[in-house]
Amino acid sequence: MSNVRALPLLDRSEAPAAAVVPCCPPLSERPFTAEEAERTARMFKALGDPVRLRLFSAVASHEGGEACVCDISDVGVSQPTVSHHLKKLKEAGLLTSERRGTWVYYRVEPSVLAAMGQLLAVR
């Protein structure tokens, strides 16, 4: 029936993360080109801030592998700052987000993490 409002559980209204899945072989395989370095440095830079790293860890370790701002506001910064950093992590492709009603839920993108781990593989 058209007057039944669906629960917004699968509302994917948030834009998906940019396609930043690493392009690149392990860092020790051959020297990176400028373009490879540009793409890859974005992800490392996103984790290179202590507050972002705590937030990322809070999302990654949260029950069910996802969290909203309401779940992870205990890192000593304001909620707008939390939202700002979560957005940065999303822009770097490390988190995905999904709006459900009032809140946006963030989830770690496992394929990107795995690819970053591969970059660090030692020859």
Place this chain on the structure above:
Amino acid sequence: MSNVRALPLLDRSEAPAAAVVPCCPPLSERPFTAEEAERTARMFKALGDPVRLRLFSAVASHEGGEACVCDISDVGVSQPTVSHHLKKLKEAGLLTSERRGTWVYYRVEPSVLAAMGQLLAVR
């Protein structure tokens, strides 16, 4: 004989890298504390610059796993800038260095890389 000058092959006159071997469990195991995040973010930040990432990759992939500034100056920045970035990577614990005669040779610290890879392990 005291008048025989040893070749400076093992001259460890460069200060060793600070003890920055990651302290910490995978990012997805539990929320990082502020102190853990401070220590770990330094390493990610060091790789979060495209020029540093190219230099790191150049050292990591160079024959024998080590390189001097003279080997890796083709990343489009001046040699002093190369030296500056190599120093930053060393301060973050990602490279070690050893002086041999005129040149300082840089080498990737494999244990730190492996530990960083572990941080990114997906639960």
